[in-house]
Amino acid sequence: MTAALDVKGLTTRFDTRGGSVTAVNNVSFSVDKGRILGIVGESGSGKSVTGFSILGLIDEPGKVVGGSVLIEGTDLRALSPDDMRGMRGRKVSMVFQDPMMTLNPVLRVGDQMAMAVRVHRPMSKPKALEEARRALEIVGIPSPAERLKAYPHQLSGGMRQRVAIAIALLHSPAVIIADEPTTALDVSIQGQILAEVRRLADQTGTAIVWITHDLAVVSSLADDICVMYAGRIVERGTAEQVISAPRHPYTQGLLDSVPAQHEPGKPLPQIPGSTPQLSRLPSGCPFRPRCPRATELCATEPPVDDRDGQIVLCHHPLERP
Ligand SMILES: Nc1ncnc2c1ncn2[C@@H]1O[C@H](COP(=O)(O)OP(=O)(O)O)[C@@H](O)[C@H]1O
Numbered sequence: 001m002t003a004a005l006d007v008k009g010l011t012t013r014f015d016t017r018g019g020s021v022t023a024v025n026n027v028s029f030s031v032d033k034g035r036i037l038g039i040v041g042e043s044g045s046g047k048s049v050t051g052f053s054i055l056g057l058i059d060e061p062g063k064v065v066g067g068s069v070l071i072e073g074t075d076l077r078a079l080s081p082d083d084m085r086g087m088r089g090r091k092v093s094m095v096f097q098d099p100m101m102t103l104n105p106v107l108r109v110g111d112q113m114a115m116a117v118r119v120h121r122p123m124s125k126p127k128a129l130e131e132a133r134r135a136l137e138i139v140g141i142p143s144p145a146e147r148l149k150a151y152p153h154q155l156s157g158g159m160r161q162r163v164a165i166a167i168a169l170l171h172s173p174a175v176i177i178a179d180e181p182t183t184a185l186d187v188s189i190q191g192q193i194l195a196e197v198r199r200l201a202d203q204t205g206t207a208i209v210w211i212t213h214d215l216a217v218v219s220s221l222a223d224d225i226c227v228m229y230a231g232r233i234v235e236r237g238t239a240e241q242v243i244s245a246p247r248h249p250y251t252q253g254l255l256d257s258v259p260a261q262h263e264p265g266k267p268l269p270q271i272p273g274s275t276p277q278l279s280r281l282p283s284g285c286p287f288r289p290r291c292p293r294a295t296e297l298c299a300t301e302p303p304v305d306d307r308d309g310q311i312v313l314c315h316h317p318l319e320r321p
């Protein structure tokens, strides 16, 4: 089966006055139809740049310098800018943390959704509005026909984010990339949206990449998980593998600092130190200054260790029985 999204060796660099930084470093993963991949990592690890790189939305001083991005077998990096625009929205779409990146504040929800439909598929406005109504229904918006008449500011934050997800869905894309779309929402609204997203992947077959700094979110939502650190994927596997038997010391550190997994009353362990500046990475493994397992060996490039498809980039991965 051809993967909905297949990313290989994706590498993105920013050449700034302060020097050149590799924000996305040889990133590879694939997502099958109807599956949800979670990308998790601390702020600054390269998650958003990965999403933008996939969509070809990197601007100066950034540049995708290597790798391939295949959507249902089509290499996006080989497309002309016009063909790429044709793919965006239709085959692959993005949901941002701030829904107002997608929504136009001065247009009614229905009008802007109908416009979005008709960009790629000519049809009458009433027909387009009907498609818009159906998309709102799919993301669990109550009385969708009423909401079509609303302006974005008349909706709650959670509703606006659902509308942004509905817009991403309008053309039944093969792939949706969602960049921290529920981070600003309260926990119960977030839970409702995650449940809708799961249903959506199951029912429509859309492959979803869900980017978040919150391991608790991906552990409840994702089928597969990539853990990012300093632009690299340091661990990748099924959600089951990564959550219940992490092998990279960084993943273990992230898991230890999730409140829900922690014994009440004891102080919450935190990974010592802070996320490194990409312009000042140590040689070898970028995590080594913070790693409890680091040795001299870690000053050299960490090898790829693959066990049953659970892949870690580490000299001293945790051993599992
Ligand atoms: N416009 C830019 N100019 C220079 N460097 C950038 C730019 N955008 C991102 N970066 C670099 O890429 C790193 C990763 O950014 P980002 O993908 O936004 O992190 P995340 O989404 O994981 O919080 C940043 O820490 C920064 O070093």
Ligand SMILES: [Mg+2]
Pocket (backbone or CB within 6 Å): 047, 048, 049, 179
């Ligand atoms: Mg980000």
